[in-house]
Amino acid sequence: MDALVSAPAFPIPDNVFAERVVSVKHYTDRLFSFRITRPAAFRFRSGEFVMIGLPNAEKPVYRAYSVASPSWDEEVEFFSIKVENGPLTEHLQKIIPGDTVLMRKKPTGTLVLDALLPGKRLYLFSTGTGVAPFASLVRDPETYEKFEEVILVQTCREVAELTYITELVEALAEDPLVGECSAGKLRLHTTTTREASPRMGRVTDLMRNGKLFSDLGLPAISPETDRAMICGSMAMLNETKYVLESFGLEEGANNAPATFVVERAFVG
The missing domain is CATH 2.40.30.10 (Translation factors)
Structure with a gap:
């Protein structure tokens, strides 16, 4: 040891x-x-x-x-x-x-469902280990009680770095607590930026050019229906926040729920 x-x-x-x-x-x-x-x-x-x-x-x-x-x-x-x-x-x-x-002993953070206004669709945007809080949320039945559709997006440099969340989402189908309520609601969309894979590119670029939404078969993000959470590097947080605001979303917090939230305190 x-x-x-x-x-x-x-x-x-x-x-x-x-x-x-x-x-x-x-x-x-x-x-x-x-x-x-x-x-x-x-x-x-x-x-x-x-x-x-x-x-x-x-x-x-x-x-x-x-x-x-x-x-x-x-x-x-x-x-x-x-x-x-x-x-x-x-x-x-x-x-x-x-x-x-x-x-x-004291947990905290802004990536909680209470910090978002009610909506139809929840986007979870992450890079690297920023997917960790979303690994928690996609395994919580309350997430599916509050949203009709949950889109989990992770961008990494290499394919192997997507293994953690890919295996987790695949295992959800057999989960006795969450399997049934997540079925048909949770969608995983992974991309790489360095190693070749079926889907490549930074998520902010894919949001700007509309490819993210065409790949998902969904309309562009709208403040009327969509909510979002962001967790990743500081550069990714700032850029994704800017893109979401260009779609009309507004940043919220625990004491002031809105249409998207950002987590700035994480390792990754």
Whole structure:
């Protein structure tokens, strides 16, 4: 076991959970997911994020990670990048089952259903590990109670980087809780920007030139019917926000619901 991330060497603060790693799955040399035990007292809304760290220093480094599991899950799942010299991910990518992960007790975030006005169709725009909060939302029955159609869009550089969400969506069909309510409602639209694949291009370009909507067989985004969430790199957030505003959508928040929301605190 990696001594850096085994049992805590220092007292755990009152505002932090110390949880055990249940499973780890590596997808590429840059991406992996892991699941930890869920404290009985931990409550969150699908789409929120928490601060996580490792017990490898007297003052552990914490970073914001969107919870990828839905609010009903008995474990807590995360989807992460690997950064060679990252203060946290350099060590986090080495965890194995049985290791300890620290998780602050208070979740927060804007990618929650309550921050959107009622609508017909929900677009979830992501790049890289920005798909994590949407992995939570597409596994939440409430998402399908509120929207007739859910379009999950992920753009990555290479095909292998799409594996996490592709496998997750394929498995939803057999999910006893969400399988039936997501059937016919959830659509996954993936694109790559570097490696050749059936669909290529940055999602903002595909929105501007209309190809995203023609590929989906849908009309262009309209504030009357469509709602959106965005999670990705800062450049992607700003550009997608600009495009959505050009369609007439307005940014909302927990205390002021509107037609789209942005998450700026995530690792990826």
